[in-house]
Amino acid sequence: MKKIFLFSSILLSSIATVSAQEKAEVIPAKEISEKNAWLKVGLNAAMPIGDASKVSTFAPGLDLRGQFMATNHFGIGLATGYNHYLGKSPFSDFGAIPLALMLRYYPKSEGVFFGADLGYSFFTNMTGVTGGLTVKPQIGYHNYNWNFSGFYNHIFVGGAPIDIQSVGISASYNIRFHK
Numbered sequence: 001m002k003k004i005f006l007f008s009s010i011l012l013s014s015i016a017t018v019s020a021q022e023k024a025e026v027i028p029a030k031e032i033s034e035k036n037a038w039l040k041v042g043l044n045a046a047m048p049i050g051d052a053s054k055v056s057t058f059a060p061g062l063d064l065r066g067q068f069m070a071t072n073h074f075g076i077g078l079a080t081g082y083n084h085y086l087g088k089s090p091f092s093d094f095g096a097i098p099l100a101l102m103l104r105y106y107p108k109s110e111g112v113f114f115g116a117d118l119g120y121s122f123f124t125n126m127t128g129v130t131g132g133l134t135v136k137p138q139i140g141y142h143n144y145n146w147n148f149s150g151f152y153n154h155i156f157v158g159g160a161p162i163d164i165q166s167v168g169i170s171a172s173y174n175i176r177f178h179k
Contacts, residue, residue, distance in 0.1 A: 032068065034176035040065040040147060042172025048085065051162035056085040056094075059166055065102055075104040079117045083153075085164070095124035096155060096164065098134050110143045121155045121164075132157040132164070140170075147172045 046059040061083035067075045079102040087093045100119025107113075117136040123129055133156040140149025148171050155164040 032177060034178055036069040037177045038067060039175040039177075040067060040172040041175060042147070042170055044081075044083070044151075044168055044170035046083065046151075046153060046166035046168030048164070048166045050165045052085075052164045052166060055088055055091040055162070057088055059083050059085045059168070063170060063172055065172070067102065067104065072109075073106050075102070075106065075115075077102040077104075079119070092125060094126045096121040096131075097124065098122075098136075100134055100136070106142065111141065113140055113142050113147070113149075114138070115140075115149075129157055129160050131155070132160075138170075145174050147174070 040063065042063040044061045044063055046061065047053075048056040048059060061081055063079070063081040065077055065079045067077035069075050079100045080098055083096045083098075085094050085096070098117065098119055098121045100117035102115065102117050104113055104115040115138045117134065117138075119134050120131055121134040122131040134153070135156075136151055136153045138149045138151040140147055142148075148169070150169055151167070153164075153166045153168070157163050
């Protein structure tokens, strides 16, 4: 758990440092347009790892994100969706509904991006556990319409015998806001 927090802190510090070194054009909130704000709708597929691989075989999911470009290189928003963990016998399927702050750093207008989702995931069909802290670092490729990424997702479940960890891939399409 300490490694995840350390990794997330280093990632966010690096993004802030790089952003501070560039002359960032701040876009006033009143000028939200298709050029700086959009919805990201996508699919993901993950493989449970660690202890989670003992109770689940695969986790397909849906992603929904609202993003605002605070500068030319830094996006912030909200992320949610649904991930369905297929249970291994004798365990049942269960779901996770994340609600997270989405942070993204885009070095260029097209190409590699770095990001992290930080928030809370609510569980469905899991007896005695309601959810846990979610940390989801990502690295990917983006262009005007699409985002493709690889991710590591860790849900820290306090009081449960295991945390839920997975690695996966995702693809999302950008739906532009219009005035």
